[in-house]
Amino acid sequence: MARRNNHHNGERKREENVAVAIDKDKASQYALKWTVDHFLSRGQALTLLHVKTRTSSIPTPMGSHVAISDMNDDVARVYRQQNENHAKEIFLPFRCFCSRKEIQCNEIIVEDTDIGKAIVDFVTATPLDVLVLGAPSKSGLFRFKTSDVPTNVCRAAPDFCTVYVISKGKISSVKSANTVPPSKPPQPANTSPFTRGRASTNKSYELSSQDSDISFVSNGRPSTDRMFPSLCENMEPGRLSSTSSDFDNNSFASSFSGNKSFDITLQPNDFSSSSTEGGRMSLSSQSMDDVEAEMRRLRQELKQTIDMYSTACKEALTAKQKARELHHWKMEEEQRLEEARLAEEAALALAEKEKQKCMAAIQAAEQAQKIAEREAEKRIYAEKKALKEAEERKKILNSMAHNDIRYRKYTIEEIEAATEDFSQSRKIGEGGYGPVYKCFLDHTSVAVKVLRPDAAQGQAQFQQEVEVLSCIRHPNMVLLLGACPEYGCLVYEFMANGSLDDRLFRRGNTPALPWQHRFRIAAEIGTGLLFLHQTKPEPLVHRDLKPGNILLDRNFVSKISDVGLARLVPPSVANSVTQYRMTSTAGTFCYIDPEYQQTGMLGIKSDIYSLGILLLQIITAKPPMGLAHLVERAIEKGNFAETLDPAIPDWPVEEALSFAKIALKCAEMRRKDRPDLGTVVLPELNRLRALAEDVMPSIAQSSSSGGSSASSYISSTSQVR
Structure with missing residues (x-):
């Protein structure tokens, strides 16, 4: 906000005249709170503006309406005084809020049939630097079906005034000022067209709660005579004090105790002694009876409302205190539980880590033992196998030394010549026994399988295959054509x-x-x-x-x-x-x-x-x-x-x-x-x-x-x- 930033950048050249249009709706609360937060500081002044609708008739107990011009002067005066008291009553919570914030407030009540026009006239006559309005709700602004009041005010406001429309604590729209407001000429006393109330001071109201919100009794609060029964409790039947019409908000001591209840005391005067110069003003017996009956009923309703409100305030404070204590206890318990949970998780993680280390050590020891046992077994087996293979090789060589006519014996030179010295181009496969080569021996296509020197049990398999295939012949058994016993070569049909x-x-x-x-x-x-x-x-x-x-x-x-x-x-x-x-x-x-x-x-x-x-x-x-x-x-x-x-x-x-x-x-x-x-x-x-x-x-x-x-x-x- 440009204006707000100027406040923080340096002192203003002059004091800005700021006003807030208020009513008993929630939008006025948001508007006032936003204005105090963004424009004012302690000790500064604020104007609270309320527009009261001008009426030409009043309701009767029978449900009909009577024109004010046709009524008795005293009855009309009492009715107007009640409306004025009700209008002044609207300022009470706003005044309390300003008192908590140490803001001086001037209360202005304007009576007119057109709300927007009345606000614009006031801005022009004051003149104002800043005007803040609450955004209209479903029920309309200022209790009337005039949801376009902020729009009309923004359009008709003079160029020297900046108009803000606030909706739920945020700016809804802004109409910025283009010129500097004119200097206001001095006016003689009691010549202002607006009804101005006294400026509230910081000592007028003291609240036990430090909340920054504006507290209302309700949006549909009762009239002044229902909220303040002291206006009527001390009046004798048929006697009303005309001085009660001069209702002064500072005339009754307002003190809010811990349960937010308050007592209001007024000293009404005799209606006949102050309203006329010579004596009593006679009223028709019918009108006086109706007024007295209505006053008694209103006093009773106001007393009940005050009692209910006091009880509700006490219960609300008690519940709020209990809720605060429960919340504090809950936060402490949650903190303790969180600390316990973290400690438990840390302990479990440490235990799991130690368990894994132990298991790893045990597994490593078992693995080492198994490896040692396996190596010992392999060594013993290798020694026995070497001895056995040596004996078998000796037997095979001895048996091969004798002439065996069961198969054709080839020399290693013949096999080397046929395989081109075991050329890779002749190699057609590789098995567990050794490599296999394709070649021609005795003009026949054959396959030569050569025993690898490191083949496991190769000599035993060589001997077994020679013994079996040289003794049997079958169409579905592979045919052994010959062998080279000295070098472990077998010759098969291809x-x-x-x-x-x-x-x-x-x-x-x-x-x-x-x-x-x-x-x-x-x-x-x-x-x-x-x-x-x-x-x-x-x-x-x-x-x-x-x-x-x-x-x-x-x-x-x-x-x-x-x-x-x-x-x-x-x-x-x-x-x-x-x-x-x-x-x-x-x-x-x-x-x-x-x-x-x-x-x-x-x-x-x-x-x-x-x-x-x-x-x-x-x-x-x-x-x-x-x-x-x-x-x-x-x-x-x-x-x-x-x-x-x-x-x-x-x-x-x-x-x-x-x-x-x-x-x-x-x-x-x-x-x-x-x-x-x-x-x-x-x-x-x-x-x-x-x-x-x-x-x-x-x-x-x-x-x-x-x-x-x-x-x-x-x-x-x-x-x-």
Whole structure:
């Protein structure tokens, strides 16, 4: 605010004349409080302006109205005096507020029929520097339906006056002054057209409360004769004091005690002695009776109102004090609770931190102990293994020294010449045994698998594979062509389409295998596995049956490879009732028989479990982890078709479901629940192969372009021991 800032920047050149238009509404309270906060300081003067509406008639007890000109002079005078007292009563709370703020206030009452015009006339005649108005409420400004009074005043106000319209403590609109107010000429005494009251002093009213708000009894406060019964209690019937019309706000002692009640004492005079020179003025008996009755009724109502107001003030003060005490107690309790909560949280955090440190120390100690035990076991195992491998190597070399006619022996020079000194361009794969090279020996395309010097148990697997493959021949078993015992080299027939694992997962961006090929390959694998289980004089258990160990030739005929982990089982323990106990388990995770892994008991049905997982992969082309559970749940829910390999659009769902059910039986957790390979599993697989051959009459007509040349011949083998 420009005016307010000027007050703080330096002394004003002259005292500004500030006025606030007031009434008994809430807007006047906001206007006065805003004016005191923004324009005035202690000791300065303020003009309070109230516009009283001029009336030409008064109501009667019968509900009708009588013109003032038709009434008796004394009755009209009493009525006017009551209206004037009521108008003066409006200044009481504003005067109290100014007294608390140590502001001197001049009270002006203007009577007119047009409120806006009366305010503008007063501003022009004074003249005023600043005029503050309250914004109109729903009930209108100054109790009249003239909500446009602030607008009219802003329009008609002279240019030297700044008009502020305040709404709920904030500026609603401003009409700024353009000129300096003219100097006011001196006026003779008692010539002002406005009724001016006495200026209230700081000692007139004292409040026990230090609140800065303006307190009203109510917006619809009663008339002066109801608020101040002392005006009428001491009057005798038929006698009224004309001096009571000269109501002076400073004539009664106002003192506000702690309960904000107040007592007002007036000394009325005899109406007949002061209103006339000679004697009594006679009134009609009817008018006097009505006036006396009305006065008695008003005295009674005023007394009741005063009592109710006093009681309400006491209760309000008591409630406010209790509320203040409760709030103080609540704040203290909340502070104590917050301190306790913070202390508890700090203690819990410290305890948790100490607990974590303790747990970490315990875990570190346990881990160190386990590492030490594991290292000791590894050292002992390595020593035993080294001794055992040395003995086995010695035995193998001794046995190889003798002429063995079961397989062709190649020299290392022949193998080096064929592989171009083991060139990387000839390398087609890498397995757990060692690298695999493609070359030509004896004008035949072969695959050479070379034993790595650091391969674990490589010599034992080399010897086992030579012993097994050199003794057996079967269309579904890979063919061993020869070996170089001195350097651990094995020579196999070359399988053009790589492993079944590569084709199922379409490595090298190869086409998907048709379902006819898959059914035929499954039957061929079962046939080759049954051949191993029926080997004489002792059955052979493969122990590592998986898609990576199934190789496919150029016509997609499947052959079982990697029999280095195969073990001979005595015929007496080859059935599913009694098994042959092994000192260590071997195979690939997810394909190992659960009972074999837990107990070490090996039997031919250990291969049946691996076959079940392999068969499920053939139709789903999914990883083995949790595959049996996935297919079983899909069958139960009726959405088995969703588990089939989506790369094949023409699956025979019913036959695939039969295929999956026999595979799930093979993958049972308990060995005794798995079906027999020769009497149950293989007949069903042969039936499905016959169905596939009916759809594709000749295997030779199958598209050899359905799979590209394998990137590797023998995939890597993961062993779990």
